[in-house]
Amino acid sequence: MSYQAKKSSLRKVKTDAIDAYLLCVLYYNGEPHKIRGIQLLDLRNLSRQQEVITNMYVEAKL
Template identity: 55%
Template sequence: MESTGHYHTPVVHYFEDKGFVVIIINLLISYKVKSSSLRKVKTDIVDANHLCELYCKEDLKPYKKRGIQLMNLRHLTRQHDNITGTFVQIKLQFQAVNEEIVMN
């Protein structure tokens, strides 16, 4: 299946509980395979066929559950990125206001 952020997680858990091996494909990789096709058809059947072709052609690894520490680290880095982005925006706004005050 294609990676869909966190939306595919419940489906992955369901299949793992039933004993299936799950392979998650990065969207960039699957998009590259789909865009190489001459015909630009967008249906679920065609998408599934492209994923099957990708499975047959590439050396794909089964999905491995991530540990809680890795998930926490991922969450912390995303929070850090958001906070840093907000800080940069506020700093730029502050500089713009300062420049406007100095010019007046």
């Protein structure tokens, strides 16, 4: 992921501060070539809700 982003950059000078900033932007924005669909986000939400409900069930049973 970061290797592809580095290749797409036109900057050839090595600067750690700029590299760290670009990695942060890449991390928070996600990969530019991946587009997450609504279905994937809904599935992620449902799995998180299922985990919370399962944990609540286990705590109630104990």
